[in-house]
Amino acid sequence: MKYNLSEITDLIKDRRTIYPEQFSDRKIQKDQITNILNNALWAPTHGNTQPWRFVVFTEDSRQDLSTILGKIYLDIIPKENQNDLKLSRMMARPLKSSVVVAVIMNRDETRRISELDEIGAVASAIQNMHLTCTAYGIGGFWATPKVIFTPQMNEFLKIGADDKCLGLFFMGYPAVEWPKGQRRPLEYVTEWR
Secondary structure, eight states, X not given: OOSOHHHHHHHHHHOXXXXXXXXXXXXXXXXXXXXXXXXXXXXXXXXXXXXXXXXXXXXXXXXXXXXXXXXXXXXXXXXXXOOHHHHHHHHHHHHHSSEEEEEEEOOOXXXXXXXXXXXXXXXXXXXXXXXXXHHHTOEEEEEOOGGGGSHHHHHHHTOOTTOEEEEEEEEEOBSSOOOOOOOOOGGGTOOOO
């Protein structure tokens, strides 16, 4: 066997969503962030388009992200549907995180690869990020609030109209015990033919 399969399996099974509200104040080092993003680059990509792009928010730039999330929320959600708790949580999460990465799908201009394939590639890159975080003992949370799918967010991130922010990936060291998880057994989700 080329790699230790039991360690890889354990890593995959240990990956958990840990929310920014559960993060400590401990900072993630720049070399760790770089390694997390470098591992994201090795996700599968149809046609080798490598459609992922990253905008990294640390230190003071997290406040800029917090502010724009709040502004877009207030701009796009009708007043009667606004929820103060949701708005407060959305704006607080960047500030409770050591790092936030906006993960973007940069649409191939030739359109030779379907948008669905490009989204799948970026989602795979996010999984690589999350697995690398798990190996470091860093908590991760992939969030997809409505506000990120707007022209205002594209403008803030300085990306094209056909590009899409597919998520905000929040990272921080947990202040809680690493959560346990479970999945339905394989026989419940598999048909052998």
